[in-house]
Amino acid sequence: MLLVARKALAAGHSKAIRLTTREVHYLSSILVSPPLVSLDLPENWIPYSDPPPLASFETEQKTVVIDGKVIAEEIRTKIISEVGKMKKAVGKVPGLAVVLVGQQRDSQTYVRNKIKACEEAGIKSVLAELPEDCSESHIISVLKKFNEDTSIHGVLVQLPLPQHLDESKILNMVRLEKDVDGFHPLNMGNLAMRGREPLFVSCTPKGCVELLIRAGVEIAGKTAVVIGRSNIVGLPMSLLLQRHDATVSTVHAFTKDPEHITRKADIVIAAAGIPNLVRGSWLKPGAVVIDVGTCPVEDSGCEFGYRLVGDVCYEEALGVASAITPVPGGVGPMTIAMLLCNTLDAAKRIFL
Ligand SMILES: Nc1nc(=O)c2c([nH]1)NC[C@@H]1CN(c3ccc(C(=O)N[C@@H](CCC(=O)O)C(=O)O)cc3)C=[N+]21
Numbered sequence: 628m629l630l631v632a633r634k635a636l637a638a639g640h641s642k643a644i645r646l647t648t649r650e651v652h653y654l655s656s657i658l659v660s661p662p663l664v665s666l667d668l669p670e671n672w673i674p675y676s677d678p679p680p681l682a683s684f685e686t687e688q689k690t691v692v693i694d695g696k697v698i699a700e701e702i703r704t705k706i707i708s709e710v711g712k713m714k715k716a717v718g719k720v721p722g723l724a725v726v727l728v729g730q731q732r733d734s735q736t737y738v739r740n741k742i743k744a745c746e747e748a749g750i751k752s753v754l755a756e757l758p759e760d761c762s763e764s765h766i767i768s769v770l771k772k773f774n775e776d777t778s779i780h781g782v783l784v785q786l787p788l789p790q791h792l793d794e795s796k797i798l799n800m801v802r803l804e805k806d807v808d809g810f811h812p813l814n815m816g817n818l819a820m821r822g823r824e825p826l827f828v829s830c831t832p833k834g835c836v837e838l839l840i841r842a843g844v845e846i847a848g849k850t851a852v853v854i855g856r857s858n859i860v861g862l863p864m865s866l867l868l869q870r871h872d873a874t875v876s877t878v879h880a881f882t883k884d885p886e887h888i889t890r891k892a893d894i895v896i897a898a899a900g901i902p903n904l905v906r907g908s909w910l911k912p913g914a915v916v917i918d919v920g921t922c923p924v925e926d927s928g929c930e931f932g933y934r935l936v937g938d939v940c941y942e943e944a945l946g947v948a949s950a951i952t953p954v955p956g957g958v959g960p961m962t963i964a965m966l967l968c969n970t971l972d973a974a975k976r977i978f979l
């Protein structure tokens with residue numbers, strides 16, 4: 628089978644996709660530092676073009692598409708029944724509070740999806756929508772209220788926050804026992820240390836490992852590469868894979884030959900937030916690829932005016948990887964399922 632990037636050819640190389648200021652901020656927040664996307668581009672345009680075609684190569688590899696949507700659905704069905712049992716046993720249900728600051732469209736979509744998932748699971752949810760220019764003390768007062776509310780078991784602050792807010796100071800204010808995102812420095816520290824258990828593991832890394840396990844991929848003793856080192860995905864991902872006894876490398880903006888390092892990996896976790904960063908030629912034949920990238924790119928043909936693009940050239944990876952997650956329908960739905968899981972666990976610790 629000839630594995631040329633047919634799509635890239637069909638699309639041509641001149642396509643530009645417009646990003647809003649907020650999207651550029653979002654991009655820079657998930658990118659490894661220093662940001663690869665300049666914020667000073669005229670009118671906030673960044674060029675987006677499909678990658679040039681690779682030299683063709685032949686392969687017999689059959690690629691399994693790991694269906695995150697179906698797996699997340701299974702997990703959510705189990706959560707519904709556990710929430711039902713809890714309600715029967717103690718007359719109470721888990722509660723999640725979400726703090727959303729500003730009007731960023733993709734954040735609004737993710738938050739809406741999280742709230743909808745809570746509703747379907749029978750988990751109570753409260754949304755605090757704060758204005759873009761909200762003060763630090765205001766957010767902190769909202770968090771304190773949720774921290775003390777006994778009907779709330781999970782509290783999360785949707786990221787990224789507007790630039791004027793001190794993200795680490797705010798995340799530090801989430802009560803440890805309610806930190807369902809696992810972004811509190813103590814949860815992160817406990818994840819990093821052997822012999823210690825974090826109360827919560829961040830939802831996206833946890834979802835990736837769950838996908839690997841459910842797809843029958845053994846992690847112990849395997850070489851894994853994590854592309855990206857953000858606080859919310861790359862860093863906890865590397866730590867979690869180490870806990871599962873993988874040999875983990877991290878690739879980031881300063882890495883000399885990311886392609887070479889990636890090609891050695893049995894498991895590739897792409898979490899840089901750079902569309903099409905990982906080419907088919909970066910992959911060892913038979914590698915398992917988890918694409919965490921969800922980069923919103925402007926597309927007026929889509930429902931909310933944008934669509935999500937992954938970090939991996941999906942078409943190129945087909946036929947090289949032994950398994951891959953699609954975007955959308957891969958890691959995204961798992962992130963939400965793990966959030967429900969963590970919220971249920973938080974409530975179980977109190978009620979059961
Ligand atoms: N405090 C915090 N916690 C987060 O967990 C968090 C965050 N901030 N900021 C942004 C990222 C991104 N994120 C996603 C969640 C769901 C989908 C998701 O459901 N994606 C669907 C498609 C969604 C759509 O249609 O737009 C899919 O991949 O199939 C994607 C991305 C959580 N994040």
Ligand SMILES: [Mg+2]
Pocket residue numbers: 695921953954955956957958959960
């Ligand atoms: Mg996805």
